[in-house]
Amino acid sequence: MTTPAIEPLGDAALLLRWGERIDPDLNRRVHVLAAALDVIRPPWLLDLVPAYATLALYLDTAAFGPAEPPLAAAERWLRARLATLADHTDDPAATPSARxxxxxxxxxxxxxxxxxxxxxxxxxxxxxxxxxxxxxxxxxxxxxxxxxxxxxxxxxxxxxxxxxxxxxxxxxxxxxxxxxxxxxxxxxxxxxxxxxxxxxxxxxxxxxxxxxxxxxxxxxxxxxxxxxxxxxxxxxxxx
Incomplete structure (x- = not known):
């Protein structure tokens, strides 16, 4: 199972990183996960921005309560979903619908x-x-x-x-x-x-x-x- 690393991207975004190279398989994983997250996106997820081997999640920080910092709360939510979605991204046959x-x-x-x-x-x-x-x-x-x-x-x-x-x-x-x-x-x-x-x-x-x-x-x-x-x-x- 290939689980991407999660990094803060400023104070209102998270970055999922699969690697550092231009690779069609890594890019496929990015798009598969982006499509899966788009289906279940919570109200605080403003945008999903795919790149070659990364996926940025932009957050509405005002949508979070005071109990936990927005980035920490979003990362906790994301890690819980990655446990079930990462296997799907590993499947070479998994590709998002495309025009x-x-x-x-x-x-x-x-x-x-x-x-x-x-x-x-x-x-x-x-x-x-x-x-x-x-x-x-x-x-x-x-x-x-x-x-x-x-x-x-x-x-x-x-x-x-x-x-x-x-x-x-x-x-x-x-x-x-x-x-x-x-x-x-x-x-x-x-x-x-x-x-x-x-x-x-x-x-x-x-x-x-x-x-x-x-x-x-x-x-x-x-x-x-x-x-x-x-x-x-x-x-x-x-x-």
């Missing part, structure tokens, strides 16, 4: 200025890079860096490359990029050092949308290569 979302991408050209360099450094042709990238079965390990930015696990090892030595000052919104062993999508224009191989017309984050983020931790993602006409159609449909 499957297709992301249309126009690869190369102005939308993918690093595609040729990724191909060269990988020993592949640009078409082979696109084929391998679209063949991946990805899942959203976490959202971070910027609102709605998905860190996706499942990248073909042949495409894993270090970030740029000098980050760009401007990366267009919707840029699909590779950073190390991960791929991701920039939700808005921002600086960035990942290798850009394409762009999607989909809006990854809209504060007026419910929910604002297009993707959520645990979602399954497939990239689909599209031509100019399909890209324009998707761009119109998002309005």
């Amino acid at each position: 499957s979302i297709e992301i249309p991408v126009r690869y190369g050209g102005e939308d993918g200025p690093d595609l040729d360099a990724v191909a060269r450094d990988s020993g592949l042709s640009p078409d082979e890079v696109v084929a391998r990238h679209t063949a991946g079965d990805y899942h959203v390990a976490l959202l971070g860096f910027a609102p709605g930015f998905p860190y996706l696990l499942g990248l073909d090892p042949m495409l894993a490359l270090p970030r740029l030595a000098t980050p760009r000052q401007r990366v267009p919104a919707g840029s699909v990029a590779i950073g190390g062993a991960q791929t991701g999508i920039y939700p808005r224009e921002s600086p960035g050092g990942w290798r850009i191989i394409g762009r999607t017309p989909l809006v990854l984050f809209d504060p007026l949308r419910d929910p604002p983020a297009l993707l959520a931790p645990g979602d399954r993602v497939r990239f689909v290569a599209v031509d100019d006409a399909a890209f324009a159609t998707h761009a119109r449909e998002r309005r």
